[in-house]
Amino acid sequence: MSLYFTKEHEWIRVEGDTATVGISEHAQHALGDIVFAEAPEPGRQLNKGDEAAVVESVKAASDVYSPISGEVIEANQAIADEPALINTDPEGEGWFFKLRLTDRSELEGLMDEPSYREWSSKL
Amino acid sequence: MADADTLELTQTLPLDGWHRARGGRMVPFAGYHMPVQYEGIMAEHQWTRESAGLFDVSHMGQLMLTGSGAAEALEALLPGDIKGLKPGRLRYSLLLNETGGIIDDLMVTNVSRGDEEAFYLVVNGATKHGDIANLRERLPELVALEHLEDRGLLALQGPRAAEVLEGVFPGVPDELSFMQGTSREWGGVAIGISRSGYTGEDGFELSVPVSHADKLANALTSDERVRPIGLGARDSLRLEAGLPLYGHDLDERTTPVMADLGFAISKRRRAEGGFAGAERILLELEQGPVQKRVGLTVEGRQPVREGGRILDGEGNEIGRVTSGGFAPSLGRPIGMGYVAAALGAPGTPLTLEQRGKLFPAAVAPTPFVQHRYHRKGAA
16 A cells, blocks of 8 residues: 655555555645535546536635546445545545546556655645 | 735734734734634634634724714615614614725714714725725714724624623613613723624624733633634634625625615615715616626635626626635635626526536525524514
């Protein structure tokens, strides 16, 4: 299992050819109280960088981009039912969607956890 | 470059350090660094509805108009009954251009003493410099306008605001009903206090010399019923209260009638006219406006923000959302916008469009959350 992050504050956890995607603790803190989240439909093909999901706080709307390419295999119903889960457990229960990876080489440009924490702590 | 310029031009308010020390997350707003939130918008919103919140609104412009004929001069620019406004009373009004468009919305208090006419105005922060230039150009020479830059402004809002204020300014809550003002000496300086605000709750606004702003904020927040509240909750509170925000729900293209602010056009002024844009405004009152500001409820949980398109049943654009967000007290998205007047009746089904997505919505009566102002004679 490997954990990666993007500069857009998504995280991606890779297990075999399955990747789980969500937003980071830093991102949820910056957004504030989250009131709405919409994950992509299973079956959707996403390219790296595509707008994949929407997250809205009381204050503003943000897009969640797909950090890598793949087919959506599961959307997290729990965040649709209880968007505040993204605030309380962004890197765990508050995940957005799962992908079946199509190009593992895309993972190479992403940050590992220590690099991301170090980088985001200075923002 | 643009960022550097913005940083340099963004000014700090008297309570800047006070906000930062309390965990305020500072953002640029109306040319100032202002706290958007402390512990979180939802919690701050609920706290204000249930207890009392302290808002720093020192970015707003505080102006003093003095001189013989000040009331008469203001009546040429505002549609309110200023001559009939008694000393110690305040009124919500609108600074109008010559075609009836809204230059700003404001509060005007009669602070005259004896024969000396004096009116204290509070105008929006983002528009204050334009307002001052506009007023200086349009007011007669005998009326002097002073920008009270040495004063901060605090708003204490919520159902427990009166109990809290009683602890710092004994007797003031009993003395004041909604839209009344007074002043008190405190720590050797004069504090102007009105029973007003922009949250829909009972509350007070306090004008304080910059030198005493920290001290007054501390005195009010030392009461455990009070917490500091940021701009984020200020916006969600005023939206639930159905109150328009200048630059979003009001601008120079909107008139008081379009904006559903007919209450600000006093009875005598309707009969007599004689204010900027009166011809158009009185005609709109008689015939109805082409477009009007309405409340909107949106189905589902996703807010439709400012700029969202408002469509009729056939998909024609009939207006735009001017404010939209999630209403913490209602647990659902709400908004305000302008629609063709024929489709402005509460209950009218509409469709909103945002980023290519359609949302079923309906015209809703405002306020969304009932006002709880303290009026004389009310329990």
